[in-house]
Amino acid sequence: MVKYLISVFVLCTSLAGTQSSNSPPNLEGWKLVESHETNLEAKVQAGGLVYTAYFGYVEDYQGPGTPGEFVRVIKRYVPVILVVEDDQQKQTLQTEVVSNYSRKASQDVLSKVHTKADAVGYTRWHVTKDSRTGEDIRTGAVESWLRIQNGDWVYAEGIIEKELYSEIASDSKKAILVGVKFSLGNKYHIMRVDRADMVAKKEDKK
Numbered sequence: 001m002v003k004y005l006i007s008v009f010v011l012c013t014s015l016a017g018t019q020s021s022n023s024p025p026n027l028e029g030w031k032l033v034e035s036h037e038t039n040l041e042a043k044v045q046a047g048g049l050v051y052t053a054y055f056g057y058v059e060d061y062q063g064p065g066t067p068g069e070f071v072r073v074i075k076r077y078v079p080v081i082l083v084v085e086d087d088q089q090k091q092t093l094q095t096e097v098v099s100n101y102s103r104k105a106s107q108d109v110l111s112k113v114h115t116k117a118d119a120v121g122y123t124r125w126h127v128t129k130d131s132r133t134g135e136d137i138r139t140g141a142v143e144s145w146l147r148i149q150n151g152d153w154v155y156a157e158g159i160i161e162k163e164l165y166s167e168i169a170s171d172s173k174k175a176i177l178v179g180v181k182f183s184l185g186n187k188y189h190i191m192r193v194d195r196a197d198m199v200a201k202k203e204d205k206k
Helices: 100-114 195-205
Strands: 004-006 031-046 049-062 069-084 118-129 136-147 153-157 161-168 175-184 187-192
Touching: 031 069, 031 175, 049 175, 069 100, 069 187, 118 175, 136 175, 136 187, 161 187
Parallel strands: none
Antiparallel strands: 004 161, 031 049, 049 069, 069 118, 118 136, 136 153, 161 175, 175 187
16 A cells, blocks of 8 residues: 555644544534635545545634634545546646536536535644744644544543555555545544446546
């Protein structure tokens, strides 16, 4: 299995496996930080086509009583797959070639699944003003909650890490990217697309 490690949070702390409360924080009354919403996506390749798969999004919330308290939430929805004809268009893997019509249709689909997303990860941290520089600095422990594949929540101090997730293709015996994997210590949550769905998308393109 080929893995490409990408840190999903710009927070540096060592991961400790000590468990306290498995229940993620209740964000009722918290403020969604404006202009912060990032789609979770991955480029995957199969059958001569490059696919852009969307799995969910990330949001930051600020605490109502403590302005320096923040929580980052990872949310997932049913994967949305777009098709890029990489071989025919001679584009790079990072180039998304979609017509204006297809782009709008894709955004419409993303908007629909967006409302049905559910949370699978939380990370809470605190910041304070540095009296010397006036800059925000992290203080105290970083805490995270991750919902693993069986639906249970696990807790640990530290960040949730994100990496691209690959599987061995039965037809080619090669590792292919099919999604993303979130890890908290030795626990994880995988968001992946079904290769059958990618094949169906390829057939639709013909």
